[in-house]
Amino acid sequence: MNMSETGRQWLHNLITQGQILPDQQLDWLDQNRQAAWQQMQSFELPDRKQEAWRYTSIDRLIKYNFLHTSELSEILPGTEIGEWILPDNSSYRLVFINGHCVPRLCNIQGLPRNVAIGCLRASMSTDGEVIRHYLSNPLFKQSSSTARDLFAALNTAYMDDGLFVHIPKNAALDRPIEVLHLNLAMDNELLILPRHLVVIDEGASATLIERYVSQGNHAYFSNNACDIFVNGNARLSHYRIQDESAQSHHLGRVNILQGADSNYKGVYLALGGSWSRCDIDARFSGKGAHCDIIGLYTVNAKQLTDFHLNVLHNHAHCSSRENFRGIIAGSGRAVFDGRIVVEKHAQKTDAQLTNKNLLLSLDAEVDTKPQLEIYADDVKCSHGTTVGQIDPKQVFYIRSRGIDEAMAKKMLCLGFAGEIFDQLDLPEVRSFVEQRVQNNLFAPQGQDVH
């Protein structure tokens, strides 16, 4: 069997062997699923002839017979989440295991009235109108979620459970929303298809911290999608930390639609995983909005990490900053594809895209591709990309002060990542991330951590 036949068979298994979804008896949901199902039949399996997949092969994915499950078969009683969460009562906490909400691990005590934080499945009956309204937003539909490719359609075809956040007009949420996506990979090769929806209404503000982590040593594939609406003059700070096992496969889709004068700050960290890719798509529905999309990826032996950014400036007077840094060690591979499009009528756009990479070994590889497409004539746009190695002059300087070579390199790497760490406003999150970066890049060599 050649590769494309293998792929076809893999796809067939993927979509026919899963469990039947619970019937919510919601017409709009069934229609969405069915439309996605139809689209899925017409999509080809991504391959490297397609520009969006040129540097990212899915060969690693199709080695496994991933199987979808719509129910959580078993939660181990000993499941410990302590190392991944903030101290009690400092956040509104939701815990999802294999894509499904586990109420006994959640803590949303004190949540203000009118604020909805919960799981999508249950919210479909309580907040069905809101969900239907946003998921059928025409501006959005064309961009992504269902229409982009096979994996996006797959997620929608199985749309069932995930995170649901709705902050009502002018509400300023007092604590961060903390969401732990724990993937338990205890035996079979799981396909996990979470679907998240985050709506910040006009003038409201919130902080959202998401962590994707795993327990267990079996392969799994999380194909998740998150739709975020930051409406007029609303604010969202969003930290998305992906830090999964060496057997994990992760494809994340984040779609952001910003209203006039809104502000979105997204900090994206990819710290671990066998094969991981995150596509971030941001666009505007009004003037004067600002978005920051910042990220760090650390990639070690045999890992692949891919970020695809697509920022569409389709309204005037909006600004955006995209700043990603990567540290690639061992035989790790990273892909960065950052694209900013400024439409003809989006005058006074101010956009900057930066991507800097540090390669720690001769085998490390990065493919970086910044793109600016500008159709307006009164804009301020720039992009810059660098790929470099640790500077021996810097190492010498540090060593000449009594610090050994391994520590010198570690200090330089953490320094390189420092600009991104500085964007992590919560000290607990920052120290967690710094520790994880050190472990990912340096622990295999057995060096001590100070």
Add this chain to the structure above:
Amino acid sequence: MLQITDLHAAIDNKPILLGLNLTVNAGEVHAIMGPNASGKSTLSHVLAGKDGYEVTQGSIVYKGQNLLELPTEERARQGIFLAMQYPVELPGVNNMVFLRESLNAIRRARGESDIDAVAFLRLVKEKARLVHLDEKLLKRSVNTGFSGGEKKRNEILQMALLEPALAILDETDSGLDIDALRVVAEGVNALRSPQRAMIVVTHYQRLLDYIEPDYVHVLANGKIIRSGTKQLARELEEKGYGWITGGAAA
């Protein structure tokens, strides 16, 4: 403390030092002067153990050990400090964290315990005052965006903190305005002690008005061609290096 005997060193197979001899004892301050490309910086770098220099002949004995066998960090732990001509910027590496890590590495080598945070803060502030370094620079990344004078003062701050046995100042005066030069020199003078030796490498006699050397050596074409007292430096200033090197170098 330091005996350099018949030192030959090359970089990229190009010989730079061609039989250099120098003996430095505790408590002494030696000035090494010389025209450009005479090998002054090569000497500094070979002493500190920078990669890329090949010692082809001769020996360096420091405190009774073969210095050339020690890696750079070990030399620093044994008390050698090089104040660099061009201090390197370390973006993202916090100056305070760097200084503390460095001091602790050296303290551990001396068999001392790590310094606690409060004591370190007090110490580093005291030393910063000594070299008139704005405390704000302690919280910034090492040398990143510092002016030339701030970088040199940060070097002397490190020296004051690490209390080396042998300090090498590689053209510390270059590019400094007169106030910065005075401040740096005061910092250096405050560290003079009977236990400590210093090698001051410079192109100009001016620095030696502020840091008075016990000995002055002229390095030209890879060798020390003349040694004397500070009087020698004055004569060099008046007559130029050509007076001594036979007119080849200015």
